[in-house]
Amino acid sequence: MAAGGKAHSANFNGVVCPSGGDCVAYGSDVAADGHARPLLVTRHVGSWTPLALPFPEGAKPSTDSYSEVRAVSCLQSKCLAVAVYVDAQQVLHFFSNTLAREGGSTIELPLVGAAKSADDLATEIGQAQGNVSLSCWSTTACMAAISIRFDFGGSFQHDAFELVRFDGQRWTTLTNPVINLPATKYGTEVDDLSCSTRGWCAMTGEASDSMGTSLRAWTAVPRGTEWRASVQPNLQAYRGLSCGSAAHCHALALTATGNALVTLAADGSTIVDVLPRDFTAxxxxxxxxxxxxxxxxxxxxxxxxxxxxxxxxxxxxxxxxxxxxxxxxxxxxxxxxxxxxxxxxxxxxxxxxxxxxxxxxxxxxxxxxxxxxxxxxxxxxxxxxxxxxxxxxxxxxxxxxxxx
CATH class of the missing domain: 2.40.128 (Lipocalin)
Incomplete structure (x- = not known):
């Protein structure tokens, strides 16, 4: 069911349930002509209500733009949603909306660093893809990792990400972790992000050389005002991150021959437990x-x-x-x-x-x-x-x- 009760097609990217039976499902509302708008469906007291997420003031999405909500993080009855759209110049834009009983405002996320450079380069060939990892540790404090990637002719031209923090009213750009990769030109992106407090977050990501022939997985945790990043040479990518606390994070990883479970400690150290090779997690x-x-x-x-x-x-x-x-x-x-x-x-x-x-x-x-x-x-x-x-x-x- 699309927003407004129209018989459109809807695609959901996920669902979160913060408390008291309240839930938010998120994705896109796709019209018959293939155009898509960001869509949320909220559940309260057992009843579901579709909600079209408004674009930021002054936004000019392309007429054929596919826009959707990519991530939602909730605490208590307050949620933050991050969506993406493409403008007529094929530039990616990310924006957020704070969802609460009293409603919320829509704000565009700043892209001024590595992700912005990747987006500018990708615009020239129109092949950009964007991803969002989002985690909130209070009702007015969240962090997001915005990743931009694109390929051309079968080779990766550029992958990049940048971190931004939300204080309940505005987004600010943070310093990315320094990831020690081989001398070959590598691009990096964030797979997942989980924060439990202002001072502690865990990130998983992956890196690829310019031809996409060498994959490296990496993790990062904060060390004071900086990040401690570790490259895992025998792991290629991560497919999930779940943190019960700062001392209890686990992630699924892809290896050359199968999968592994990775335990990530608060100091950034990892324990890799290889899973049976007869399945893909x-x-x-x-x-x-x-x-x-x-x-x-x-x-x-x-x-x-x-x-x-x-x-x-x-x-x-x-x-x-x-x-x-x-x-x-x-x-x-x-x-x-x-x-x-x-x-x-x-x-x-x-x-x-x-x-x-x-x-x-x-x-x-x-x-x-x-x-x-x-x-x-x-x-x-x-x-x-x-x-x-x-x-x-x-x-x-x-x-x-x-x-x-």
Whole structure:
């Protein structure tokens, strides 16, 4: 359902649930002509309300611009959303809106450093892509990492990012961490960002040389007023970051032969635990004492796993022999040391690719699959957020329309 009740197509990038049953699903409202505008759907007292996110004053998005909300971070009943649009000159613009009961204002994020230079260069060939990682540690304090990347002719021309901080009224540009990369020209981008206090955030990112033939994963944590960054030569990229506290961060990493779970300590040191090679993990969620991850196995089935300080367990997920679709970003969540949930879908028609939604819950030390109610023609769940084991919300897509 699109904003205003019109039968447009909607695409959700994720969902967050801050407290008291309130949730925000975010993405884009796509009109019949293919044009897209930023879209939020808010849930309060059990009722969902679509909300079109306004552009900043003076914004001039291109008539064929695809605009969407890329990230939302919430504390209590207040949320901050960051969206992106492209203007007629193919320049990327990022802007935020503070969502609260009394409403909020729309503000454009400043790009003055590395990301701005990359955007200017990408504009010449019109191939720019932008990404946002966002984390808030109070109702008036947030940090965002804006990444710009583009390629041309199969080689990476430039990847860059910059950090900005929000104080509840305005954004200011911060100093990027210094990442020690080989002498070959490398571009870098941020995969994920998680902050617990003003003085502590964790970042994961990836770097590529100009031909895209060498991939390096890196992490960064603050050390006083600077950052401590570490390059992981045996890891290529990160696919998730979850921090229960400054002393408890875990991330999924891509290696040349599979995946690894990475524990990131407050001092920036890392412990790498290589996962079995017969599956590919795509997403991870953690509580302070338990992490869960999901993906696909080599035989095209689903794959689920958990990791605690005491043990790790993995299992294939293949209900009724059907091909599973598990592990999209934002599809795994844990609420305690004994409860996690992963959402996705399973194929019911190999010729048409039709699927039914799937929820996998981890409780009593094992995973259990359930098939929730879905629109008449089925669909797939592509986002989940949980306040507790009894209060989880998932978003899904059916026939081109995303519905909470």
């Amino acid at each position: 795509y997403d991870m969620g953690c509580s302070p004492l338990l992490c869960a991850f999901a993906g696909s196995s080599d035989n095209n089935g689903g794959y689920l796993g958990t990791q605690s300080e005491a043990a790790r367990s993995t299992t294939g997920a293949d209900p009724n022999g059907a091909h599973l679709q598990l592990g999209n970003p934002g599809t795994v969540a844990c609420t305690s040391s004994s409860y996690c949930v992963a959402v996705g879908g399973f194929e019911v028609n190999s010729l048409t690719g039709a699927s039914e939604p799937l929820v996998e819950t981890f409780t009593n030390s094992s995973w259990k699959a359930t098939t929730p109610a879905a629109p008449s023609k089925g669909g797939t769940l592509n986002g989940v957020a949980c306040e507790s084991a009894s209060n989880c919300v998932a978003t899904g897509q059916a026939n081109g329309t995303v519905r909470p």
